Amino acid sequence: MAEIVTRKEVAELAGVSEATVSRVFNDVGPMKEQTRLRVLQAAKTLNYHPNAIAQSFARRRSGNLGVVLPYVPKVHIFSTYYFSEVLSGIGEQVKASGYDMLLKFRVPGEESDYSSIFRSQKVDACVILGATDTPSERAELKKLEDGGFPFCLINQHISGERFNEVDADHEGGSYRAVRHLLDLGYRDIAFLSGSPEFSNSGDRLRGYMQAMREAGLLPADAKAPGDLPAHLYYEGNYSRTSGMKAASAMHPHLSRIEAVFASNDRMAIGLMQGLREYGHVPGRDYAIVGYDDSEAARVTDPPLTSVAVPFYEMGRLAAERVLRRIGVGNDGDGASESFRLKLETKLVVRQSCRILR
Amino acid sequence: MAEIVTRKEVAELAGVSEATVSRVFNDVGPMKEQTRLRVLQAAKTLNYHPNAIAQSFARRRSGNLGVVLPYVPKVHIFSTYYFSEVLSGIGEQVKASGYDMLLKFRVPGEESDYSSIFRSQKVDACVILGATDTPSERAELKKLEDGGFPFCLINQHISGERFNEVDADHEGGSYRAVRHLLDLGYRDIAFLSGSPEFSNSGDRLRGYMQAMREAGLLPADAKAPGDLPAHLYYEGNYSRTSGMKAASAMHPHLSRIEAVFASNDRMAIGLMQGLREYGHVPGRDYAIVGYDDSEAARVTDPPLTSVAVPFYEMGRLAAERVLRRIGVGNDGDGASESFRLKLETKLVVRQSCRILR
DNA sequence: TTCAATAATGTACGCGCGTTCATTATCTCA
DNA sequence: TGAGATAATGAACGCGCGTACATTATTGAA
Numbered sequence: 001m002a003e004i005v006t007r008k009e010v011a012e013l014a015g016v017s018e019a020t021v022s023r024v025f026n027d028v029g030p031m032k033e034q035t036r037l038r039v040l041q042a043a044k045t046l047n048y049h050p051n052a053i054a055q056s057f058a059r060r061r062s063g064n065l066g067v068v069l070p071y072v073p074k075v076h077i078f079s080t081y082y083f084s085e086v087l088s089g090i091g092e093q094v095k096a097s098g099y100d101m102l103l104k105f106r107v108p109g110e111e112s113d114y115s116s117i118f119r120s121q122k123v124d125a126c127v128i129l130g131a132t133d134t135p136s137e138r139a140e141l142k143k144l145e146d147g148g149f150p151f152c153l154i155n156q157h158i159s160g161e162r163f164n165e166v167d168a169d170h171e172g173g174s175y176r177a178v179r180h181l182l183d184l185g186y187r188d189i190a191f192l193s194g195s196p197e198f199s200n201s202g203d204r205l206r207g208y209m210q211a212m213r214e215a216g217l218l219p220a221d222a223k224a225p226g227d228l229p230a231h232l233y234y235e236g237n238y239s240r241t242s243g244m245k246a247a248s249a250m251h252p253h254l255s256r257i258e259a260v261f262a263s264n265d266r267m268a269i270g271l272m273q274g275l276r277e278y279g280h281v282p283g284r285d286y287a288i289v290g291y292d293d294s295e296a297a298r299v300t301d302p303p304l305t306s307v308a309v310p311f312y313e314m315g316r317l318a319a320e321r322v323l324r325r326i327g328v329g330n331d332g333d334g335a336s337e338s339f340r341l342k343l344e345t346k347l348v349v350r351q352s353c354r355i356l357r
Numbered sequence: 358m359a360e361i362v363t364r365k366e367v368a369e370l371a372g373v374s375e376a377t378v379s380r381v382f383n384d385v386g387p388m389k390e391q392t393r394l395r396v397l398q399a400a401k402t403l404n405y406h407p408n409a410i411a412q413s414f415a416r417r418r419s420g421n422l423g424v425v426l427p428y429v430p431k432v433h434i435f436s437t438y439y440f441s442e443v444l445s446g447i448g449e450q451v452k453a454s455g456y457d458m459l460l461k462f463r464v465p466g467e468e469s470d471y472s473s474i475f476r477s478q479k480v481d482a483c484v485i486l487g488a489t490d491t492p493s494e495r496a497e498l499k500k501l502e503d504g505g506f507p508f509c510l511i512n513q514h515i516s517g518e519r520f521n522e523v524d525a526d527h528e529g530g531s532y533r534a535v536r537h538l539l540d541l542g543y544r545d546i547a548f549l550s551g552s553p554e555f556s557n558s559g560d561r562l563r564g565y566m567q568a569m570r571e572a573g574l575l576p577a578d579a580k581a582p583g584d585l586p587a588h589l590y591y592e593g594n595y596s597r598t599s600g601m602k603a604a605s606a607m608h609p610h611l612s613r614i615e616a617v618f619a620s621n622d623r624m625a626i627g628l629m630q631g632l633r634e635y636g637h638v639p640g641r642d643y644a645i646v647g648y649d650d651s652e653a654a655r656v657t658d659p660p661l662t663s664v665a666v667p668f669y670e671m672g673r674l675a676a677e678r679v680l681r682r683i684g685v686g687n688d689g690d691g692a693s694e695s696f697r698l699k700l701e702t703k704l705v706v707r708q709s710c711r712i713l714r
Numbered sequence: 715t716t717c718a719a720t721a722a723t724g725t726a727c728g729c730g731c732g733t734t735c736a737t738t739a740t741c742t743c744a
Numbered sequence: 745t746g747a748g749a750t751a752a753t754g755a756a757c758g759c760g761c762g763t764a765c766a767t768t769a770t771t772g773a774a
Contacts, residue, residue, distance in 0.1 A: 004760090006759095006760055006761085007760065007761065008760085016723075016724085017723065017724045017725075018724090018725095018760090018761085019723075019724060019725075019726095019762085019763080020722085020723060020724075021761095022761065022762060022763080023722095023723085023762095023763095025761095026762075026763095028762085028763085029721090029722080029723090030720085030721050030722065031721085031722060031723080032721085032722065032723090035722080035723080047476075049476040049477055050477065050760085050761075051477065051478050051759090051760055051761075052419075052477035052478055052479040053410065053413045053414050053417075053419055053478060053479065053759095053760085053761095054414055054759070054760035054761045054762095055760080055761060055762080056410045056413075056414075056761095057410050057411055057413075057414040057729060057730075057731095057759085057760075057761075057762095058728085058729060058760075058761040058762045058763085059729090059761085059762065060410075060729065060730095060762095062409075062410055064459075067460075071445055071448065080437040080438055080440070080441040081437055083437070083441060084437040084440060084441065087460070088428055088462070091428065091460065091462040092462075095462065100459055100460075100461075100479065101459065101460040101461075102421075102457055102458065102459055102460075103424075103444070103448065103457075103458040103459075103460050104457075104458075105445070105448040105449075105452065119406040120406055120407065120408065120409035121408050121409060121410060122409040122410065122457065240652065240655075240656065269656050270656075273656055276658075295597065296653060296656070298597075299597065299626050299627075299630055299653070299657075300656075301633075301658050361730090363729095363730055363731085364730065364731065365730085373753075373754085374753065374754045374755075375730090375731085375754090375755095376732085376733080376753075376754060376755080376756095377752085377753060377754075378731095379731065379732060379733080380732095380733095380752095380753085382731095383732075385732085385733085386751090386752080386753090387750085387751050387752065388751085388752065388753080389751085389752065389753090392752080392753085407730085407731075408729090408730055408731075410729095410730085410731095411729075411730035411731045411732095412730080412731060412732080413731095414729085414730075414731070414732095414759060414760075414761095415730075415731040415732045415733085415758085415759060416731085416732065416759090417732095417759065417760095
């Protein structure tokens with residue numbers, strides 16, 4: 001291992017004090033251009049690089065942004081597409097802000113988990129993916145909030161709280177998806193929901209219901225899943241397998257289903273696969289719209305109409321805003337206000353909803 | 358923000374010295390059970406948690422494992438499946454070892470990039486994904502090695518060097534894939550390669566060539582792509598789009614191609630999609646085998662025969678071994694030897710290679 | 715030239731913890 | 745009961761850096 005070069009050696013070689021070396025490296029206070037160059041030259045000669053840990057320690061700031069992912073090994077509840085897009089977006093911003101990303105896998109169900117991320121003070125703020133809108137989780141988040149730990153939820157909304165969030169307009173996206181089906185003339189449109197503990201599952205439901213109500217296909221006061229005909233509501237957990245299972249549940253009612261709005265592409269794909277085994281072919285026997293506009297939507301047969309969500313931008317924004325909130329990136333103007341952003345979603349029409357015969 | 362509770366406050370409340378508090382928390386040296394409990398009680402009362410940064414600083418060890426990912430925003434050269442599996446494996450092990458994961462996106466082409474990861478001493482070791490076997494990159498890695506920075510490559514082999522590696526037997530996997538096609542009676546088998554700068558692209562080529570040579574379909578001295586008929590060799594970059602492009606290149610020669618071995622599932626899918634546009638249907642007009650056994654292979658029509666790679670385990674192992682190498686997880690027995698592991702791959706037969714008519 | 719203002723640099727301390735070394739309490743066996 | 749051994753604890757220092765404050769050099773205006 002290379003011996004450690006510290007500020008001290010650089011100071012000696014450059015013939016200045018240690019403080020001056022620090023000033024040069026942090027660009028603090030006025031200084032002679034000549035000394036600056038001498039210090040930089042000495043640093044270069046010795047191959048000096050400030051020790052990040054020592055800096056963090058002295059600044060009392062880790063320079064790390066925590067990123068919390070839910071993960072149960074081997075169980076792919078979440079689409080890898082979603083994660084890698086969001087992660088990349090965060091990575092982009094974090095790099096621009098001179099921060100680092102500390103990844104944390106959260107074991108769902110493990111209690112009192114969020115605060116452990118902060119209390120060792122290894123991250124200054126964090127971005128949370130896949131939070132669920134459940135009482136226990138809400139309590140956890142509330143505790144973080146009360147502790148003054150800055151965090152931001154991505155793609156989830158916790159109702160009744162004013163947490164920092166970067167969400168997407170899933171209600172609107174879903175509404176437009178269902179409207180698309182309605183406009184094509186379909187009437188018997190089933191809804192394949194994801195796990196209800198995620199807020200955006202509810203968003204999709206609301207979008208679906210609104211479109212159906214407006215079309216006069218549901219009573220004006222229909223709001224809950226129970227308010228719609230049983231043969232039109234199915235529930236999965238966002239995995240492809242759960243989509244396949246939904247196919248079995250749907251099978252007996254196929255004569256009364258013209259189209260399906262699935263809450264993500266993976267379930268849509270599983271559903272198509274499952275229905276195909278019953279001889280039911282998408283784009284011929286029924287129309288289908290997915291959600292996420294993942295790469296998979298481009299390669300199904302027929303290519304899947306879906307709703308695009310700006311995951312990358314959501315990640316980037318979440319990182320930017322939560323960092324700004326702790327005074328990073330706004331030139332020492334101090335912390336900023338809390339925020340709740342909602343980005344636009346967009347219907348991407350492909351070939352899975354052919355016109356009614 | 359909550360006021361910071363330090364060792365000092367705990368020591369005072371417990372009526373012991375600060376050193377004793379540290380001893381209790383690190384379980385160092387003999388101590389009275391009673392004092393231990395008093396300290397823990399005091400810590401609990403004050404809600405004390407050691408400051409991780411200060412610990413890192415004092416221990417001169419960051420407690421972070423760096424994970425380097427190549428990423429060009431918006432360009433999906435690497436399969437998200439591959440990354441999320443590897444990441445999860447690393448995450449699992451890192452958690453077990455009491456370490457944290459620091460994610461770094463590397464901009465390919467940005468020079469002198471690897472050493473910057475270490476020199477700030479924010480990571481104690483690192484795992485590198487997607488390294489290429491090119492002179493410049495090799496030089497970079499050599500520099501790391503010479504600097505004594507412990508790292509481990511995943512899924513890549515740099516020939517002629519003795520870097521730490523966790524690889525998979527891609528040559529064997531490819532050999533078995535092609536043998537599978539040969540055993541089914543196919544003779545005119547094309548090879549769709551990925552970017553040649555990755556070592557595992559070469560591995561696949563070798564496996565393919567060996568099987569073809571053994572079957573007497575290539576001269577005994579055939580080794581390079583140039584040694585095989587032009588209509589049997591195609592090159593992409595592992596993206597789906599490049600697979601589609603290969604379809605165009607392949608189209609004029611379709612009459613002389615019975616089967617294709619594609620270097621990953623995504624290119625296989627792109628190729629199938631592209632060929633379908635020429636009316637060429639996989640499993641009917643030609644056989645195809647993919648690689649990676651990603652989730653996508655399960656949902657193509659027909660389901661894609663592929664080669665499974667234990668990505669999760671590779672990630673876990675890489676983390677475990679590289680951490681052990683710096684003395685983590687082997688109870689202070691110090692650093693371990695360097696290592697080069699190669700895990701098994703496995704052919705997964707589905708329905709994309711129906712028997713020849 | 716002189717003095718105040720400002721630039722430029724140095725001195726000194728503390729961030730919270732691990733750890734060495736010194737010190738004191740307790741035990742063991744004669 | 746005493747002495748050496750060992751257990752148990754405390755005192756003190758340093759890890760590498762940021763920075764407040766003190767000090768000295770330089771400038772500009774009178």
